[in-house]
Amino acid sequence: xxxxxxRQSCILFLTALIWGVAFVAQSAGMEYLGPFxxxxxxxxxxxxxxxxxIALLGRIQGQSGAETGSIQxxxxxxxxxxxxxxxxxxxxxxGLCCGIxxxxxxxxxxxxxxxxxxxxxxxxxxxxxVIVPLLGLLVHRKVxxxxxxxxxxxxxxxxxxxxxxxxxxxxxxxxxLVCAFIFSLHILVIxxxxxxxxxxxxxxxxxxxxxILSLLCSFVFETPxxxxxxAAWMPVCYGGILSCGVAYTxxxxxxxxxxxxVASLILSLESVVAVVAGFLILGQSMSRRExxxxxxxxxxxxxxxxxxxxxxxxx
Numbered sequence: 362x363x364x365x366x367x368r369q370s371c372i373l374f375l376t377a378l379i380w381g382v383a384f385v386a387q388s389a390g391m392e393y394l395g396p397f398x399x400x401x402x403x404x405x406x407x408x409x410x411x412x413x414x415i416a417l418l419g420r421i422q423g424q425s426g427a428e429t430g431s432i433q434x435x436x437x438x439x440x441x442x443x444x445x446x447x448x449x450x451x452x453x454x455x456g457l458c459c460g461i462x463x464x465x466x467x468x469x470x471x472x473x474x475x476x477x478x479x480x481x482x483x484x485x486x487x488x489x490x491v492i493v494p495l496l497g498l499l500v501h502r503k504v505x506x507x508x509x510x511x512x513x514x515x516x517x518x519x520x521x522x523x524x525x526x527x528x529x530x531x532x533x534x535x536x537x538l539v540c541a542f543i544f545s546l547h548i549l550v551i552x553x554x555x556x557x558x559x560x561x562x563x564x565x566x567x568x569x570x571x572x573i574l575s576l577l578c579s580f581v582f583e584t585p586x587x588x589x590x591x592a593a594w595m596p597v598c599y600g601g602i603l604s605c606g607v608a609y610t611x612x613x614x615x616x617x618x619x620x621x622x623v624a625s626l627i628l629s630l631e632s633v634v635a636v637v638a639g640f641l642i643l644g645q646s647m648s649r650r651e652x653x654x655x656x657x658x659x660x661x662x663x664x665x666x667x668x669x670x671x672x673x674x675x676x
Contacts, residue, residue, distance in 0.1 A: 365618065366618075366619070369615050369616075369617070369618060369619045370615075370619075370623075370627060372611050372614055372615035373611070373612065373615035373616070373619070373624055373627040373628055374627055374630060375608075375611055375615075376608045376609075376611040376612045376615060376628060377627060377628050377629070377630040377631040377633075377634055378630075378631075378634050379603050379604055379607060379608040379611075380604060380608055380628070380631040380634070381630070381631040381632070381633065381634020381635040381637070381638055382599075382603075382634060382635075382638045382642075383599060383600060383603070383604040383608075384631075384635040384638065384639075385596075385638055385639070385642050386595070386596035386599040386600050386604070387399075387596065387600060387604075388596075389593070389595070389596040390403075390593045390596035390597055390600060391471070391474075391475075392593070393589045393590075393592050393593035394585070394589055394590065394593055394597075395579060395582075395583035395584075395585070396468055396471030396472050396475070396583075397468060397471075397575045397576070397578040397579035397582060397583055398575075398576070398579040398583050398585040398589075398590070399471065399593075399597070399600070400464075400467050400468055400471060400571065400572075400575040401571075401572050401573075401574075401575030401576035401578075401579050401585075402572070402576070402590055402597055402601065403572075403597055403600035403601035403604065403605055404463075404467075404568045404569075404571040404572030404575060404601070404605055405568070405569065405572035405573070405576070405601070406572075406597065406598070406600075406601025406602065406605065406606070407568040407572075407601045407602065407604075407605025407606035407609065408565050408566075408568035408569040408572060408605075408606075409601075410601065410602050410605075410606035410607075411561060411564060411565040411568070411606055411610065412565065414561060415561055415562055415565060448557075448558065451554070451557055451558055452558040452559065452562055452563060452566070453566065454554075455550075455553075455554030455557070455558050455563045455566075456562070456563045456564075456565070456566025456567050456569075456570065457566065457567075457570055458550050458554070459547065459550055459551060459554065459563060459564075459566075459567035459570075460566060460567035460568070460569065460570025460571045460574070461570060461571075461574070462543060462546050462547045462550055463547055463567055463568075463570075463571045463609075464570065464571040464574045464575060465543050466540050466543035466544045466546075466547055467540075467571065467575075468575065468578070469536050469537070469539050469540035469543060470482070470486060470536075470537060470540040470544075472536050473485075473533045473534070473535075473536030473537035473539075473540060474533070474537070475533065476531070476532045476533025476536065477531065477532075477533025477534050477536075477537060481523070481533070481534055481537070482533070482537045483519070483522070483523040483632050483635065484519050484520060484522075484523035484632075485534055485537040485538050485540075485541055486537055486540055486541050486544065487515075487519045487523070487541070487629045487631075487632050488516075488519075488538070488541045489541045489542075489544045489545040489548065489625055489629070490512055490515045490516070490519075490622075490625045490626050490629045490661075491512055491515075491516060492541060492542055492545035493545045493548055493549065493621055493622050493625040494508065494509070494512065494622040496545055496546070496549060497549070497621065497622065502621075504622055507664055508620070508622050508623060508626075508664075510664045511623075511626055511660075511661040511662065511663075511664035512622070512626070512661070513661075514657050514658070514660045514661035514664055515626055515629055515657070515658060515661035517654075517657050518633075518654045518655070518656070518657025518658035518660070518661055519629065519632055519654065519658070520654070521650050521651065521653055521654030521657060522632055522633065522636060522651050522654030522655060522657075522658070523632060523654075545625070548616070548621050548624065548625050548628075549621055551612065551613055551616050552616055552619075552621040552624075555613050555614075555616055555617045556617065556618075560610065560613035560614045560617065561610055561613075561614075563613060564609055564610040564613050567609070568605055568606070568609070612624075612628065626661055626662055627662055629658070629661075630658055630662065632658070633654075633655045633658050636651055636655065637655075
């Protein structure tokens with residue numbers, strides 16, 4: 362594993378850590394707000410948090426560019442303006458695509474949780490670790506054997522960790538399964554655009570898109586009011602500032618240059634973190650079955666991170 366890959370893996374694990382703890386905040390927030398309202402408010406808050414970050418990063422990059430400017434850069438000013446216009450268009454396209462996909466996925470998840478158990482929802486949502494490589498095959502993306510082994514370990518670990526009753530695909534299960542497919546698309550869309558645009562700016566745009574669409578739906582299908590939003594200020598702030606503003610941005614940054622299947626495996630550790638957070642914050646104990654599931658998830662990550670064996674020919 363190279364130093365760059367290790368750094369990206371750590372960023373993605375931090376993302377999973379924040380998302381895992383967010384299950385506690387999400388559960389508390391749903392006591393006051395409807396799914397569209399909760400997702401709308403936290404997404405807009407996440408977009409607001411990123412605005413000063415973008416301004417600060419722009420100032421830092423501007424100073425760095427001024428110090429390292431060259432005559433060649435000035436001679437190619439016309440080409441630079443053309444590239445800048447194309448870059449802005451691609452940034453808006455990426456943010457719009459990510460935002461729409463995030464809007465659909467996150468709200469399917471919120472509605473699905475209302476009709477199914479948390480264990481089933483966690484297992485079905487995390488099925489994106491299987492769906493991502495399958496979708497990747499459709500666009501001729503190769504997946505190594507060690508990644509598939511990691512996927513199998515991941516499925517087994519998530520089953521032991523989340524499933525505690527008989528499995529039947531009911532209304533809530535179907536909604537969360539749709540969510541898993543759409544989150545898989547979200548990972549692949551991020552993988553496509555994160556190589557070409559500024560990840561923080563794209564993250565900010567996706568939150569505004571997701572937030573505005575969710576709030577519009579909340580006024581149509583729900584009855585949001587300021588009193589309930591203020592009553593849920595703590596889970597909303599965690600969901601907006603950390604789960605959205607920080608974690609989704611870390612996801613975009615961490616996925617840059619990473620195999621999307623490996624990235625999905627690391628992000629699926631949020632299920633493990635959720636169990637630990639439930640134990641530490643809510644006092645929920647972990648059974649031996651759940652602990653073994655955590656171990657299987659660790660093995661999944663280790664397997665997916667192993668370098669592929671290169672074939673050597675005999676002379």
